Amino acid sequence: MSATPRPGDPVITPALVAEHGLTPSEYEKLVAMLERTPTFTELGVISALWSEHCSYKHSRPVLKTLPTEAPWVLQGPGENAGVISIGDGLAVAFKIESHNHPSAVEPYQGAATGVGGILRDVFTINARPIAMLNSLRFGSLETPRVRYLVAGVVKGIGDYGNCVGIPTVAGDVMFDAAYEGNPLVNAMCVGIMKEEELITAKAEGIGNPIIAVGARTGRDGIHGASFASEDLSEENEAKRPRVQVGDPFTEKLLLEASLELIRSGHIVAIQDMGAAGLTSSSAEMAERGEVGVTIDTTKVPVREEGMTPYEILLSESQERMLVVAKKGHENEVKKILTKWDLAAEVIGEVIAEPVYRVTEGDTVVAEFPGSRLVTDCPQYHPEAKESEQAIARRTRDVHAIAALPSESDPAWTLERLLQAPTIASKYWIHRQYDSTVRTSTVMGPGHGDAAVLRIRGSKKALAVKTDCNGRYVFLDPRIGGRIAVAEAARNVACVGATPRAITNCLNFGNPKKPEVFFQFREAVYGMGDACRALDTPVTGGNVSLYNENPQGAVYPTPTIGMVGVLDDASHATAMRFARAGDSIVLLGENSDELGGSEYLAWIHGVVAGAPPAVDLAGEKKLIDALLEGIRAGHVASAHDTSEGGLAVALAECCMADRTRPMGATVDVTAWSTLATRALLFGETQGRVIVSSANAGAVLAIAKRHGVPARVIGTVTEAVQGLHINTTTHALSISAERMIDAYHEALPRAMSRAAAEAVAADPALAGVQ
Amino acid sequence: MKVGVVSFPGSNCDEDALLAITERLHEQAVMLWHKDHDLQGADVIILPGGFSYGDYLRSGAIARFSPIMQEVVAHAKRGGPVIGICNGFQIACEAGLLPGALLRNESLQFRAIPVTLRVENTDTVFTGKATKGQLLTMPIAHGDGRYTADAATIAKLEGEGRVVFRYVNAKGEVVPDANPNGATNNIAGVTNEGGTVVGLMPHPERALEPLLGSSDGMVLFESLLAAVNA
Numbered sequence: 001m002s003a004t005p006r007p008g009d010p011v012i013t014p015a016l017v018a019e020h021g022l023t024p025s026e027y028e029k030l031v032a033m034l035e036r037t038p039t040f041t042e043l044g045v046i047s048a049l050w051s052e053h054c055s056y057k058h059s060r061p062v063l064k065t066l067p068t069e070a071p072w073v074l075q076g077p078g079e080n081a082g083v084i085s086i087g088d089g090l091a092v093a094f095k096i097e098s099h100n101h102p103s104a105v106e107p108y109q110g111a112a113t114g115v116g117g118i119l120r121d122v123f124t125i126n127a128r129p130i131a132m133l134n135s136l137r138f139g140s141l142e143t144p145r146v147r148y149l150v151a152g153v154v155k156g157i158g159d160y161g162n163c164v165g166i167p168t169v170a171g172d173v174m175f176d177a178a179y180e181g182n183p184l185v186n187a188m189c190v191g192i193m194k195e196e197e198l199i200t201a202k203a204e205g206i207g208n209p210i211i212a213v214g215a216r217t218g219r220d221g222i223h224g225a226s227f228a229s230e231d232l233s234e235e236n237e238a239k240r241p242r243v244q245v246g247d248p249f250t251e252k253l254l255l256e257a258s259l260e261l262i263r264s265g266h267i268v269a270i271q272d273m274g275a276a277g278l279t280s281s282s283a284e285m286a287e288r289g290e291v292g293v294t295i296d297t298t299k300v301p302v303r304e305e306g307m308t309p310y311e312i313l314l315s316e317s318q319e320r321m322l323v324v325a326k327k328g329h330e331n332e333v334k335k336i337l338t339k340w341d342l343a344a345e346v347i348g349e350v351i352a353e354p355v356y357r358v359t360e361g362d363t364v365v366a367e368f369p370g371s372r373l374v375t376d377c378p379q380y381h382p383e384a385k386e387s388e389q390a391i392a393r394r395t396r397d398v399h400a401i402a403a404l405p406s407e408s409d410p411a412w413t414l415e416r417l418l419q420a421p422t423i424a425s426k427y428w429i430h431r432q433y434d435s436t437v438r439t440s441t442v443m444g445p446g447h448g449d450a451a452v453l454r455i456r457g458s459k460k461a462l463a464v465k466t467d468c469n470g471r472y473v474f475l476d477p478r479i480g481g482r483i484a485v486a487e488a489a490r491n492v493a494c495v496g497a498t499p500r501a502i503t504n505c506l507n508f509g510n511p512k513k514p515e516v517f518f519q520f521r522e523a524v525y526g527m528g529d530a531c532r533a534l535d536t537p538v539t540g541g542n543v544s545l546y547n548e549n550p551q552g553a554v555y556p557t558p559t560i561g562m563v564g565v566l567d568d569a570s571h572a573t574a575m576r577f578a579r580a581g582d583s584i585v586l587l588g589e590n591s592d593e594l595g596g597s598e599y600l601a602w603i604h605g606v607v608a609g610a611p612p613a614v615d616l617a618g619e620k621k622l623i624d625a626l627l628e629g630i631r632a633g634h635v636a637s638a639h640d641t642s643e644g645g646l647a648v649a650l651a652e653c654c655m656a657d658r659t660r661p662m663g664a665t666v667d668v669t670a671w672s673t674l675a676t677r678a679l680l681f682g683e684t685q686g687r688v689i690v691s692s693a694n695a696g697a698v699l700a701i702a703k704r705h706g707v708p709a710r711v712i713g714t715v716t717e718a719v720q721g722l723h724i725n726t727t728t729h730a731l732s733i734s735a736e737r738m739i740d741a742y743h744e745a746l747p748r749a750m751s752r753a754a755a756e757a758v759a760a761d762p763a764l765a766g767v768q
Numbered sequence: 769m770k771v772g773v774v775s776f777p778g779s780n781c782d783e784d785a786l787l788a789i790t791e792r793l794h795e796q797a798v799m800l801w802h803k804d805h806d807l808q809g810a811d812v813i814i815l816p817g818g819f820s821y822g823d824y825l826r827s828g829a830i831a832r833f834s835p836i837m838q839e840v841v842a843h844a845k846r847g848g849p850v851i852g853i854c855n856g857f858q859i860a861c862e863a864g865l866l867p868g869a870l871l872r873n874e875s876l877q878f879r880a881i882p883v884t885l886r887v888e889n890t891d892t893v894f895t896g897k898a899t900k901g902q903l904l905t906m907p908i909a910h911g912d913g914r915y916t917a918d919a920a921t922i923a924k925l926e927g928e929g930r931v932v933f934r935y936v937n938a939k940g941e942v943v944p945d946a947n948p949n950g951a952t953n954n955i956a957g958v959t960n961e962g963g964t965v966v967g968l969m970p971h972p973e974r975a976l977e978p979l980l981g982s983s984d985g986m987v988l989f990e991s992l993l994a995a996v997n998a
Binding site: 433 | 777817822879
């Protein structure tokens with residue numbers, strides 16, 4: 001059998017090929033594989049499968065360098081989600097994925113469907129989702145467009161997760177002009193399961209039926225995968241129809257039905273119809289199972305009449321699953337779906353013949369030889385070269401930048417930094433996410449450096465966090481990649497968890513540009529360095545390239561999603577100072593570093609200098625010391641120093657929880673040789689502020705691990721405010737002033753968004 | 769005590785409610801599927817939180833027509849205790865078990881924050897062991913929580929002491945700042961004439977363990993147990 005064009009199909013021309021995003025040489029490869037001219041349907045299938053989003057054609061060789069193994073890794077990259085064992089027969093499935101391009105043109109649906117997609121990746125592996133995280137990057141909050149994007153993305157994430165009933169517990173949000181036209185929306189899902197319940201999405205068993213489950217297939221999202229594989233431009237507004245529309249209620253039904261299906265024993269495999277929809281899910285399942293498949297598009301339940309095979313194959317309609325059932329169990333499968341008011345139709349079959357065949361009734365409209373559809377995808381090794389500008393930026397002497405006159409009072413600088421949207425409280429966002437549903441959230445957003453979730457029926461708890469400072473990666477990709485992992489690990493350790501493994505979402509620009517591919521390669525190498533040093537292998541993730549527009553690319557942003565394990569949920573440690581009179585201990589060492597800091601960016605408008613150095617062996621020791629202190633009960637609070645440095649971290653320990661503020665009196669004159677602004681606001685890595693009623697014990701533990709440690713002050717009542725004494729300056733600021741700066745910055749900025757919405761649509765004013 | 773927790777397809781707090789009864793109160797609880805007509809001999813019905821049938825139309829508007837709700841209404845009419853939490857409160861109002869309605873939050877945004885409640889009425893099945901004026905901290909998580917009724921109904925509810933919970937500040941004062949959704953008179957929960965049906969927007973089932981930040985919801989479930997055993 002061979003595929004024949006359908007009546008009315010467009011003729012395959014070089015222009016049509018180009019429109020499908022295939023290069024002339026990729027097209028030649030396709031013709032060689034088929035040994036004939038492709039049909040229009042086949043061209044569509046290939047354009048999706050060979051898109052960057054589905055094929056990783058530029059990134060795969062570099063990704064292969066990442067460490068992926070450890071005794072506790074049960075499922076590494078290549079499946080719907082990664083899985084690690086956490087002991088007691090329990091396993092955790094987790095994955096992060098981007099929905100950047102759709103969110104840039106339609107923030108609400110773009111973000112919502114990002115949440116939906118990542119949820120499906122986790123429950124198709126038979127894990128019950130227990131937590132969601134989001135890593136978001138936006139441009140400057142000063143622009144109305146960005147405020148519109150923030151409001152829409154946050155509402156989209158909230159409405160979806162809240163409805164499905166999975167708590168959104170953590171994440172990270174940063175603002176920088178570099179993300180102006182290309183916001184990043186990375187969603188992570190974490191699920192829990194019994195080890196032996198893990199299943200893989202592998203089509204098996206000749207004659208087994210292939211069943212489409214869930215929502216009907218419509219014309220939405222066609223070519224979403226290809227859209228996500230190109231630069232954004234003005235024309236992308238017109239690509240809004242490529243953005244899918246989410247239905248969280250159907251997702252909830254699909255979640256329950258899928259878990260019930262898997263546990264029923266009537267099916268052999270299940271996979272989300274995500275990017276590139278039916279095409280990608282069926283081709284991948286066939287490839288993993290080393291079998292052939294045949295699919296009849298006339299059997300697929302559709303939303304509207306007259307959909308062509310091309311449209312049905314490439315639709316990215318949401319909340320759909322592809323299931324391979326056991327032959328003869330079709331009715332049992334349908335019965336389970338009927339219980340949940342969902343449709344299920346047999347649309348194809350697993351076959352022995354090594355082909356991927358699509359028919360429309362009896363007519364073959366697409367046919368590819370075996371698994372070559374997936375495996376023959378082109379691979380590129382693009383040129384990588386750092387730009388001269390990047391080198392100049394990094395080597396600039398940032399200490400030569402003159403301080404502003406106002407900086408003579410470091411309290412002014414601290415207040416300004418607490419107002420920086422990247423640093424300021426994200427409560428405006430978190431209060432829109434249900435973080436307590438499922439009654440397992442020990443520590444939700446904003447309370448600790450990571451979120452903590454107890455595991456029912458066990459003493460254990462999980463700590464989860466996303467992280468990445470793209471500015472560091474921009475200035476030095478290798479170092480920035482290391483820091484992204486190290487900081488995520490440190491955050492998880494601050495709440496009392498042993499860092500175990502990561503998932504990652506690599507957000508970069510156009511890989512065909514040598515300077516972008518250099519960033520990509522070096523950042524991945526840096527991540528690999530840190531993952532090896534910290535014993536946190538990579539279990540999967542996602543690559544999002546072409547995050548650029550005519551103004552340029554985003555900061556290279558390899559977002560890390562870290563999972564850690566607490567053996568005892570009661571060890572969960574918050575960032576807030578707990579008791580007046582406790583000693584404040586700095587673990588780690590201060591330095592003169594100022595490059596890449598939020599201080600330079602926010603106060604001086606400068607993004608330059610070398611990012612802080614990172615000593616990976618030192619980070620490991622720090623984590624070990626911290627965990628020993630927490631487990632021994634000597635640590636009342638723990639918080640790492642990150643954006644804004646030591647002063648901001650101390651301020652956060654005082655009043656990140658505005659309902660129970662504390663004060664602190666701190667002396668750092670021991671570091672008299674360091675420039676005061678670097679000491680207060682520089683972002684030297686490997687530092688954690690802990691408070692303790694037994695500083696001696698903390699110092700002894702630190703010493704045993706070879707971690708520098710020093711008592712730098714005492715926790716006081718809130719009325720006393722924060723005082724930091726340096727050799728050159730005394731910083732004094734009241735709790736009220738810190739609270740106002742830190743907690744009101746985002747609400748103030750976003751209330752302008754509400755006012756703008758009313759201005760644009762006066763009908764809204766009546767609702768208020 | 770045997771509690772029946774109604775499971776609508778979009779319920780997402782049904783399991784939390786069930787575990788509240790079995791794990792925290794160590795009493796019996798069963799799930800009641802929305803397509804069924806059998807209350808399985810439950811003494812108490814909990815209508816849990818969630819998004820019953822997606823709630824795209826109006827929260828709880830479709831749920832009232834489900835098979836199980838016909839039985840729940842009959843149970844309530846017999847004087848059987850019914851507790852509606854969050855979406856369950858919305859459904860109880862739609863089904864006519866409680867007066868009033870829950871509108872979109874005044875902020876037009878979902879709110880998921882801890883709130884302080886003041887117990888106003890201790891003559892209900894859910895508050896018998898609490899003290900009048902007692903302050904309870906627990907989470908809310910809703911987009912449609914602004915309790916509203918016509919002026920006459922509000923006056924009647926207030927006059928008969930049927931407001932069970934009110935949003936207050938840490939000092940126990942009824943102030944606008946403590947009102948998370950714009951509810952009339954800061955009303956967080958109300959009861960029927962007999963004190964047998966109680967609906968509230970906050971989630972007491974999420975406040976039963978110090979590990980999770982609050983165990984203030986315990987007194988409400990203990991009240992329920994005492995009422996059933998009385």
